[in-house]
Amino acid sequence: MNVNDYILKEIKPLRLKDTIKKAQKVFKNYPITHFPVIENDKLLGSFAEVDIQTIENKGNELVEYSYLLDSFFADEKATVLELLKIFADNDTNIIPVLNQNKDYIGYFDLRDVLDVFSTSPFMIEEGETLIVERSKDDYSMSEVVQIIETNGATLLGLYISDKKSDITQVTLKIISDEINEIMQTFRRYDYKIISMHENDIYLEDLKNRSEYLQKYLEM
Known part of the structure; x- marks a missing residue:
């Protein structure tokens, strides 16, 4: 347009x-x-x-x-x-x-x-919004794109949503049926997931471990 x-x-x-x-x-x-x-x-x-x-x-x-x-x-x-x-x-x-x-x-x-x-594909296309951050010295836009595309997802767009002296935060709009796989890949590359997502396997695992530890301590 x-x-x-x-x-x-x-x-x-x-x-x-x-x-x-x-x-x-x-x-x-x-x-x-x-x-x-x-x-x-x-x-x-x-x-x-x-x-x-x-x-x-x-x-x-x-x-x-x-x-x-x-x-x-x-x-x-x-x-x-x-x-x-x-x-x-x-x-x-x-x-x-x-x-x-x-x-x-x-x-x-x-x-x-x-x-x-508001009528751009970035805004109107159905997709998942994912916010990740990493240390400024280790952040790479090409790496972010590669992680998304190697997981078979489509990147609608991205922008740097926060930048401090030591970290860079990126907001991504992604079309994918396997958002958990993408999040786990980002974590393996030492990216922190900032946005909250339902059925996040990593967070579910942490929650289960925490509940198990709490029950153990109460014994």
Whole structure:
């Protein structure tokens, strides 16, 4: 799916000569956190609603508050993951989009990008979510993929869900009828299984041993 199909132009950008009153009206009419400002098709930045709504002199022009402009944007070739990062980093629900000539051509809405991501095979395909971790120095993405594929499973996708100074944690989406075999293989390679799974043979064995030890101690 081409994310460019979701570039919107419904909301017209403001200019620095526009008044605070006009900007506040735009924020009132649209559920957006930021509003792009352009001159000669070039993006100058975006005003945040929280900043504009605190300005009392509604007759002043935006140019007097240009120091409040936030600088963030996406190019038209941005991927969904890149867009999600921009949304998160700037705490926004709208991202201005520039073409290869750095001209403003529209904006992305967070809801549309989330819809694109939620309809990807990684999200909608039925599968098992497995979270594993290993020491950062020993972790290998190629090894993770090999473990899954040698067990006859299909890997829908993976991402590094946590990374500390000493460990790397990976979240996997897998299609397999033998998830226990995959988990046991990961354990043999010194990976720790973080996610909980029903009928985990390893955990069942530990539970049985623990119950046996408890009964022995109570004798």
